[in-house]
Amino acid sequence: MGKKKNKKLIVGDVEASDIVKDMAAALSVDFEENHNEYCLRIPKNIGSGYIKATVFDAGIGVLETDYLLKKELHFELKKGIVHPLKIIFNRQSPFTHQFAEDKDIHTIGRLESVMTSSIPTNNHIFKIPAEVPICTFSIEINRKLFEEKISSFLEDMNEDLISLFRDSNGINKFYYKDQYSLDIAKFIEEFTECELDGFMKSIFLEGKAYEILINYIQQYLDDTYTPEKRKILRQATVERIEEAVEIIKNEIASVENVTVLAKRVGVNPNTLQNGFKYLYKSSVNEFIKNHRIEKAKELLETSDLNISEITYKIGINSRSYFSKIFKQRYGISPNAYLKKSREDKSA
Structure with a gap:
């Protein structure tokens, strides 16, 4: 079977709508236009x-992508008068970015964000792989048009960001990559899943775009701190916390202390604790205790084990302590609950 040839597109880069219009022209397909929205459906042959x-x-625009390609696609964002400032959030599979006149290739991984701008003579090149889901969300900022609004954001920025946003002629190249926060992930989902119509939808989406921008600026500043001093929970960190939850559930009889658990999933103990408080409203130890009680209840209902065996199986050494916390949670002793469960099963 012959190798599939890569397809290369050259598209405009003034505002987000230019990308949709030029891609539609290059692919010989129509695009849909509805007030301030422009949508291109990927043709079936691609x-x-x-x-x-x-x-x-x-000067604010948003570009959303959600597609699966049959063959690799390269597209070059040619200069307009000035390249817009781009803040790209990658929600799915990795792809690459390169400045046309540079040799360095940047891989943008899942749950990573990139803020980038280029000079007028140095275009952006993106290489999108085939046969993997691509899902991105990008805020596109024309800094010439945004200049009047920038004053309302200045107090949230440091000197580097102020210089970047005030570079309205695009004379400086910039590239910054990091993981993006859980809050930003939630706001992006609210934007993409908005079910409002007409004027209400337009106002909601514009407000949400600014909310994402403000949170990104706050995250950029938070990123300047060392990891243990950061206050914003990154989206990628959530996966580590969920991994810790799976370890707790699968190894409840022998789960180790917070420090060991944090090391196993690749975060520091403070990050793990903060993540559990954010996601589950409890400390790691409280979560472990609650899961032990829930697991004990399940075993009382479904197994033939006695109280001592169940106590051992959930990692509690003291039967009296187990009885105490079980009764605090369910208002009944384990013995009484076990008797009731087995009577119900035999009835």
Whole structure:
């Protein structure tokens, strides 16, 4: 079977809608336009999915992509008057970015964000792989048009960000990558899943775009701290915390202390504790205790084990302590609950 040839597209880069319009022209397909929204459906011979642009006032736009390609796609964002400032959030599979005149290739992984701008003579090149789901969300900022609004954001920025946002002629190249926060992930989901219509939808989406931008600025500043001093929970960190939860559930009889658990999933203990408080409203130890009680209840209902065996199986050494916390939780002793469960099963 012959190797599939890569497809290369050259598209405009002034505002988000230019990308949709130029891609539609290059692919010989139509795009849908509805007020300030522009949507391109990927043709079946290339893949499936869509690319959608939403344009707001003051030079702010959003580009959403959600597609699967049959063959690799390269596209170059040619200069307009000035390349917009881009803040890209990768929600799915990795792809690469390169400045046309540079040799360095940047891989943008899942749950990573990139803030980048380029000079007018140095275009962006993105290489999108085939046969993997691509899902991105990008805020596109025309800094010439955004200049009047920038004053309302200045107090949230440091000197580097102020210089970047005030570079309205795009004379400096910039590239910054890190993981993005759980809050930003939630706001992006609220944007992409909005079910409002007309004027209400437009106002909601514009407000959400600014909410994402403000939170990204706060995260950029938070990223300047050492990991143990950061206050914002990264989206990628959530996966580590969920991994810790699975370890707790699978190894409840022998689960180790917070320090060992944190080391196993690759985060520091403070991050693990903060993550559990954010996601589960409890400390790690409280979560472990609660799961032990829930697991004991399940075993009382479904197994033939006695109280001592259940106590051992959930990692509690004291039968009296187990009885105490079980009764505090369910208002009945384990013995009484076991008797009731087995009577119900035999009835």
